[in-house]
Amino acid sequence: MEESLSYEVNFFKPSTPFLKENLRAITIGLLIWGLATYGFQILLKIMETPTTEATYVAYQQIAPKLADGTASDEEKVAAANTYLALLGKSGALLKNDTLKTAFTSTVYDLLPGDSKDALLAAATKAASDSKVDVEFINTALGIGDNSAMKAVVPFALIEVSPDKLAMTDAALEPVMDKFFIHNQSFLTDTIVFGFPFHYLYTALFLLALFVLICLVYCYKIDSLMKKYEMEKSFE
Amino acid sequence: MNRIKCKALSILLLLTAMVFIASPAFAGVKLEGSFKLVPAIILTACILLFLWVGFMNKAEGTSDYYAAGRSISRVGSGMAIASNWMSAASFLGMAAIMYGSGYHGLSYVVGWTGGYCLLLLLMASQIRRFGKYTATDFIGDRYYSSGMRFWTAIIAIFISFCYSVGQFGGIGLMFKWIFGMQYSASVIVGGSVVLAYTLVSGMLGVTKNQIVQYIILISAFLIPAFILTFKFKYFWLVPQLGYGRVVSDIVVGNATTFVNSFGHAMQTVPSPEFAMPWDTATGKDFFQWMATCFALMIGTAGLPHVIQKFYVVPKPADARWSVTWGLFFICLLYWTSPLYAAFGKILSSNPEVGALSKDAIVVYTAQLGSVNPIIVGFLAAGAVSAAFSTVSGLLVAGSSAFSNDIYFKIINPEATGDQQVRMAKIATIVMALGVMLVSLLKLALVAQLVALAFSIAGCTIFPLFLLGIWWSGSNRSGGIASLTVGGFFTVFSIFYFICGKFGVVLPGAAFVGYWLNPWYFAWIAAPLAVIANIVFSGMGEPTPEHIRKHLAEEVHGIRR
Structure with missing residues (x-):
């Protein structure tokens, strides 16, 4: 009684039965909200x-x-x-000359003699015009059926001089580490409704859960108001 | 209401007819760079429709602002909340972030929806019961300090300002797309149109207008989603689930049998970085995901123009239900937004498409997917409308904070109503011009600029509301300390950011840029502000009894 005399309001010390129940509902709601949102991401981080x-x-x-x-x-x-x-992963990588040199050098090296000059010509032409015939490269690389890879080839070429080929380069390793290594776990590799599970969870399920938390809380408070007959006097 | 519906419908039909007559002019244009007649007609029509509905609503009597709220159902005010909320950042910005940064973008989707749980559980009905009309009023009264009122008003104006900068960026991009102008020119033209719109519509009925806006916005956003999933043979009945296979196709690099509007095959090289969490390829890590998500959530619960919505509902119960409905209507858009990022990714994978402006990816996606130009035009018009409705609300909120809380309450208490209105108009114009100037600088992506507004709100206003409502011991000293901490972090982070943008390297720039980045510095600033509030409240004089009484009896229903 002492507290309510001084009009104390404290989230952790509810002073009326209504507030007690209200705060329990709020706490449960917040716990579910916090665990579902941040708990899952932490789990994702731990499992990866x-x-x-x-x-x-x-x-x-x-x-x-x-x-x-x-x-x-x-x-x-x-x-x-x-x-x-x-190279196909991002437009920024298409500006990486070391990478393009490594690609063009490697292709030059593995092509048969008569195609080597065609490659050099194609590389020169590709600098200004992406409509260049690269079918012989596609065939040599065995990507005839992969249209995503085929699309990249004209953009992957760069002029190289045959006596200074660089089929690999130490500078490529950090770039490859950055783009080829991914944080995966069973949470990301399980497919549900076509989605990687973690993506479905975060992009769809979490949002639905938020709506659900709000809905349940609204019903709960409405019934609390009825129970304590506060609708008229309070609302 | 029926009369309005009827007339709105007939206007829409008329416009559709016009559009079909004009549509051949649109066939076969490039992604951008030319004047597009159909979208221009649709856009003009949408703006006229909003003005007209607002005008009709005024005629029905909004002389009493609250009467408009009373005659509207909870579902209706939920739609109004959603329309008020959905801006260029939701419409364009989120897909842009996901298109560019993959899973990191989902922290925006989750942050901008999860914040509503905080708002509902901790604040909505209590704010309504406290009975003040603006966030500034609440803080000024609860912390019984006109200094606090002044600084909160300044912060509210600044938040509106930052928020608007992002919107103007979106408007500029869409005007650029529709009218084929340069970005700078389109920001100026778009900004002028939005300013004129605000000055005219500021006096018109708001809430019913927002319901019409919501319906237009959500249709503009959902229709292309159905078309894309249907066209490319994904599960189209629920596109929000159907695009899941697109995500997997991107991750694995699966071949599809379809082509984009350029005839490029719809296939990417294997790109797990699009969906895998905090992928190094995106340059964003785990901490940044968590911090962004948290900062956006508390920012949502602290944004003045969002909080203000609860003062105009008739009852606390309505405040709660309209938040819930509002969240649902917002989610309809947010569930769909990643779909555009995924289709955008897979349709623009061919290097020949070139680098696309990320913030316009929603519209480009529809174009690349060969969606009917009329629908694409409708989508672009929807994006502009989203920005328009938000900007005009923000400009009104900012200018009324100036004319009411600063000019009337502090500078010139004897001001007449006319003087106040004039000050509000001047403030609107000054703000709009300032926003235009800053958006010309193109400092960051739309969603990021808007995120800054959330971080500011999250570490200044949210802590004051949270403790102000839930702890009677929080007093003026605590409030001032809390606001000082929040304000300090805001200024500090923005100062570093601006210096960095202009090439000035300050000591510790890398540290600040990572831990106190302007998009998410509230993750630490808000908890520190709460602690400051608690510590300094203990040192100051106790809260006066009339405020404790009001808080206990009116807000929390503690009766003896």
Whole structure:
């Protein structure tokens, strides 16, 4: 009674039965809200393992061989494909000349003699015009059916001089680490309704949960108001 | 209301007919760079429609502002809340962030919706019961300090300002797209139109107008989503679920049998960075996700123009239900927004498309998906309307904070009603010009600029409301301390940001840029403001009894 005499209001010390029940509802609502939102992201963070894309895993074996010139033709094809997959990821990467040089050099190296000049010509032309015939490159790289990869080829070419080929470069490693390693776990790899699960959870489910929390709280408070007959006097 | 519906419908039909007559002019244009007749007609029509509905509503008698609120159902005021809320940031900005930064963008989606839970659970009905009319009034009265009232008014104006800068950016981009002008020119033209619109519509009925706006906005946003999912054979009945396979297709790099409007195959190279959490490729990490999400949530619960909505509902119960409905209507848009990012990603993957302006990706996506130009025009017009309704609300809120809380209450208490109105108009014009100037600088993405407004609200106004409502011991000393802490962080973070933008490297710039970034510095500033409030309240004189009594009896229903 002492507290209500002095008109004390304190979230942690509710002084009337109505406030007690109201605050319990609020606390439960906030707990669910906080756990569902931040708890899940923390879980996602705890469960994650850095997962490397398959093409980069293979590339890491090949890179030293590219450097010392012992890579086989298949390995060169694999490396070129890795470069291409990287270049296709973002427009910013298409401005990375080291990467483009590595791609063009590798392709130049693995093409048969008579196609080498065609590649150099194509690279010169591609600098100003993306409508360049690169079908022979697509065939050599085995990407005839992959339209996403094919689309990148004209943009991946850069002028190289045959006596200064650089099929790999130490500067590429941080770029590849940045773009090829992803935080994955069973939460991201499970597919639900076509979505990666964590994406579905955050983009759709969380929002629905927020609406639900609000809905339940509204009903709860309306019934509390009835119970304590506060509708007339208070609302 | 029926009369309005009838007339609105007939106008819409007429406009549709006009649009179909004009539509051949639109066929086969590039993504941007030319004047687009159909979107221009639709946009003009939407603005005229809003003005007209507002005018009709005024004729029905908004002389009493609250009467308009009373005659509207909870569902209706939920729509009004949603329309008031949905701005260029929701309409264009969120998809832009997801398009560019993948999963990080979802922190905006979650932050801008989850904040409503805080608002409802902790504040909505209590604010209504406290019985003041603006956030500034609440703080001025609760902390019994005209100094606090003054500074809160300044902060409220500043928040409106930052928020508007983002909106003007969006308006500029859409005017650029529709009229084929340069960005700077379109910001100036768009800004002038919105200023004229505000000066005219400021006097018109607001709430019913917002219901019409909501329906137009949400239709403009949802229709292309149905079309895209239907066209590309995804599950189109619920596009919000149907685009899930698009996300997986992007992650894995699956081939599809479809092409975009340029004839490029609809396929990406495997791109897990689009969906995987805090991917290094996006340059955003776990901490930034959490901090952004939290700052946006508390900002939502502290934005003056959002809080103000609860003063105009008849009863506290209505405040609660309209928040819930409002959240649902907002979610309809937010559930759909990632769809545009995903389709945008997969349709623009061919390097030949080139770099697209991220903030216009929603519209580009519809174009790349070969959606009918009329629908695309409607979508662009929807984006402009979203920005218009928000900006005019913000300009009105900012200018009335100036004319009422600063000019009338502090500078010239003897001002007549006419003088106040004149001051409000001058303030509106000054603010609009200032906003225009700053948006020409193109400091950041639309959603980021708006996020700044949320961070400011989250660390200044939210802590004052939270403790002001839930702890009678919080007094003037605590309030001043809390506002000082929040204000300090705001100024500090913005100062570093601006210096960085103009190439001045301050000591510790990297540290501040990461931990106290302008988009999310409230993550730490708000808790510190709360602590400051508690500590300094303990040192100051206790809260006067009449305020404790009001708080206990009126706000929390503690009766003896």
